[in-house]
Amino acid sequence: MSDFPYTDRFTVNRTLPERGRPRDEVLAELREMAQAEDPTWETGKVSGTMYCGDHEHYRFLDEAFGLFAHVNVLQRDICPSATKFEGEIIAMALDLMHAEAVTDGEPVGMVTTGGTGSIIHALLAYREHAAKHRGITRPNFIKPETGHPAFDKGCHLFGIELRKAPIDPQTAQVDVDWVAANIDENTIAIMGSACNYGYGTVDPIPELGQLALERGVGLHVDGCLGGFVLPFANELGYDIPLFDFRVPGVTSISADNHKYGYALKGSSTLLFRDKSYRNAQYFFLPDWTGGKYMSPGIEGSRSGGLIAAAWASMVQLGREGYRNYAKAIFETAAAMQDAVRSHPELTIIGSPTFCFSFRSDEFDIYHVADAMKPQGWRFNGQQYPNAIHMAVTRPQTQPGVVEAFTADLDDAIEYAKKKTAAGEAPISAAVYGGVPGGMTDEAAHFIEGFMEHILDTQQSLPPQ
Numbered sequence: 001m002s003d004f005p006y007t008d009r010f011t012v013n014r015t016l017p018e019r020g021r022p023r024d025e026v027l028a029e030l031r032e033m034a035q036a037e038d039p040t041w042e043t044g045k046v047s048g049t050m051y052c053g054d055h056e057h058y059r060f061l062d063e064a065f066g067l068f069a070h071v072n073v074l075q076r077d078i079c080p081s082a083t084k085f086e087g088e089i090i091a092m093a094l095d096l097m098h099a100e101a102v103t104d105g106e107p108v109g110m111v112t113t114g115g116t117g118s119i120i121h122a123l124l125a126y127r128e129h130a131a132k133h134r135g136i137t138r139p140n141f142i143k144p145e146t147g148h149p150a151f152d153k154g155c156h157l158f159g160i161e162l163r164k165a166p167i168d169p170q171t172a173q174v175d176v177d178w179v180a181a182n183i184d185e186n187t188i189a190i191m192g193s194a195c196n197y198g199y200g201t202v203d204p205i206p207e208l209g210q211l212a213l214e215r216g217v218g219l220h221v222d223g224c225l226g227g228f229v230l231p232f233a234n235e236l237g238y239d240i241p242l243f244d245f246r247v248p249g250v251t252s253i254s255a256d257n258h259k260y261g262y263a264l265k266g267s268s269t270l271l272f273r274d275k276s277y278r279n280a281q282y283f284f285l286p287d288w289t290g291g292k293y294m295s296p297g298i299e300g301s302r303s304g305g306l307i308a309a310a311w312a313s314m315v316q317l318g319r320e321g322y323r324n325y326a327k328a329i330f331e332t333a334a335a336m337q338d339a340v341r342s343h344p345e346l347t348i349i350g351s352p353t354f355c356f357s358f359r360s361d362e363f364d365i366y367h368v369a370d371a372m373k374p375q376g377w378r379f380n381g382q383q384y385p386n387a388i389h390m391a392v393t394r395p396q397t398q399p400g401v402v403e404a405f406t407a408d409l410d411d412a413i414e415y416a417k418k419k420t421a422a423g424e425a426p427i428s429a430a431v432y433g434g435v436p437g438g439m440t441d442e443a444a445h446f447i448e449g450f451m452e453h454i455l456d457t458q459q460s461l462p463p464q
Contacts (some may be wrong), residue, residue: 227255
């Protein structure tokens with residue numbers, strides 16, 4: 001018995017075939033897999049993951065991608081279009097983030113391969129900039145506990161000490177006083193989220209900006225999730241605090257095109273208040289025997305297809321298109337949050353935006369997840385405290401999804417009460433919930449072993 005996918009339906013390739021297969025046959029196999037998997041998220045019952053969900057839009061992007069997929073944007077002399085696409089993507093993103101408000105720098109940016117790519121490039125830029133201009137050799141960086149794990153990964157890779165600031169348990173925003181107390185002469189930058197992935201809350205960016213100015217450190221705003229939807233919130237009448245370049249002290253912002261920018265996966269923008277930060281992480285090797293080498297970031301070769309598709313999405317949708325989609329998403333998120341608030345047993349964490357998380361003091365919230373899973377709902381599990389999370393995307397704005405969520409949640413609450421009264425533990429809590437009593441070294445070691453097995457399985461070789 002194998003857990004390798006599709007062994008019962010398609011040929012398993014354990015070696016490179018001696019003879020190739022007809023293109024039509026290969027494409028037919030790919031279509032069959034896609035058609036089997038897409039219905040899972042097309043229902044609108046999957047949190048996040050598929051931000052657009054519009055197959056017509058995907059076909060449009062696929063055509064744009066295909067025209068430039070074979071192009072290596074490293075070679076600009078034979079693909080000048082890459083400079084047009086990249087430059088205009090950056091310019092349009094800077095426009096969304098109000099770079100016109102900057103009077104103390106030259107706003108610039110770069111296109112990366114995703115949220116993690118933007119975050120680690122920001123960390124690299126701050127490390128190199130601080131080394132060059134402040135002589136820092138033992139850098140540290142401060143993030144809220146709710147900051148994305150990519151900051152942990154980047155600090156690990158680049159030898160940066162990471163300091164994690166606690167959050168206010170009521171607002172789910174970073175404790176600014178703690179950040180202030182933990183900045184020292186080796187702090188290269190601090191960060192805040194707009195919004196964070198877990199709870200959908202926006203950190204107090206103006207306060208962090210003032211602190212960054214007073215202490216002479218950088219401030220990165222992680223807008224990977226909200227960067228292409230929150231800019232329209234104020235236009236739509238929602239009270240979202242400022243988080244962009246209108247805030248003095250904000251020195252960089254990340255925003256993912258492949259989320260609410262509705263581009264293909266592998267597209268993000270990283271914006272800087274001044275080019276000195278971006279240019280600090282340029283790489284040059286002028287004396288290589290293979291020729292003079294340079295790259296704007298960590299990657300070397302990149303496909304022009306992703307850049308072309310990201311550009312195509314932005315210019316085809318325009319402000320009006322993004323605003324209309326944002327309106328539907330905010331309205332859907334508000335309706336789903338109202339459904340949660342209608343149950344006194346449930347508590348929404350903080351004051352969320354289009355993405356929200358809820359918990360319960362009456363029962364383990366994973367009973368709710370267990371009850372709703374058979375109905376097709378796929379939530380993201382959280383811990384400390386146990387909670388479940390819904391990132392509202394365009395598939396949730398389809399007719400009937402809010403009503404289904406409301407009805408299924410009603411039933412799930414009754415299920416949770418019965419299971420709790422019977423003294424039964426939720427099934428999914430064992431995998432997604434927190435360790436009772438808090439994390440220990442022993443528990444972390446056990447969990448990491450389990451996670452290693454999952455990663456091994458996902459990258460396993462086909463069975464013999």
